Amino acid sequence: MIFYDSANPAPNPRRVRIFAAEKGIALPTENISIMAGEQKSPEFLKINSRGQTPALKLDDGTVISESVAICRYLEAVHPEKPMFGEKPEEIGAIEMWLRRAEMLVMEPVGKLWVHAHPYTAKMPIKRYPEYGESNRARAVEGFSMCNEALADRDYLAGSRFSAADIILFCTIEFAQFVGIDIPQEHKHLLDWHARVSARPSAKA
Numbered sequence: 001m002i003f004y005d006s007a008n009p010a011p012n013p014r015r016v017r018i019f020a021a022e023k024g025i026a027l028p029t030e031n032i033s034i035m036a037g038e039q040k041s042p043e044f045l046k047i048n049s050r051g052q053t054p055a056l057k058l059d060d061g062t063v064i065s066e067s068v069a070i071c072r073y074l075e076a077v078h079p080e081k082p083m084f085g086e087k088p089e090e091i092g093a094i095e096m097w098l099r100r101a102e103m104l105v106m107e108p109v110g111k112l113w114v115h116a117h118p119y120t121a122k123m124p125i126k127r128y129p130e131y132g133e134s135n136r137a138r139a140v141e142g143f144s145m146c147n148e149a150l151a152d153r154d155y156l157a158g159s160r161f162s163a164a165d166i167i168l169f170c171t172i173e174f175a176q177f178v179g180i181d182i183p184q185e186h187k188h189l190l191d192w193h194a195r196v197s198a199r200p201s202a203k204a
Helices: 011-023 067-077 088-116 129-152 163-178 187-197
Strands: 002-005 029-031 055-057 063-065
Touching (some): 002 011, 011 163, 063 067, 088 129
Antiparallel strands (some): 002 055, 055 063
């Protein structure tokens, strides 16, 4: 098995690293440099035709890409310390917050990154800077939603740290890199971020 990883600030490979660290899973790793464009090389495109990391190549040659899909595979192989929930209501809550973190926070952060960040100006893609900047407010709205949810709980889906927290944490860390900080008035979200940052897995 080989895990194709990329260094920070890439948020999606980091999701898998944190997930694996929480589960105590050692992943044989090959680093793919996004800065050097290695994810678009002919060699890597044979592994993942989307030209993106992360990807997990199994011993039989099967390749799983997309960070949450990789985490779900790892959960199925290593079910101890479940990160996607045990009871039906917990599973549903975690899935709900996974989707909210992806669609209502990561999506606008990603659009700002692609269309308006100085780094992506160097990339051979069509950019719409005004549209990109318009997503800044949407991302902050997503922060507000999460802040409200954390008013009465330690973690997104309840009292236990879960895959949903990993997704949101990596998204917020990437948002800060892109230039969107957590508003100071969002005390619950700031406290949550401090709790998650203090976990050993956050160093992954």
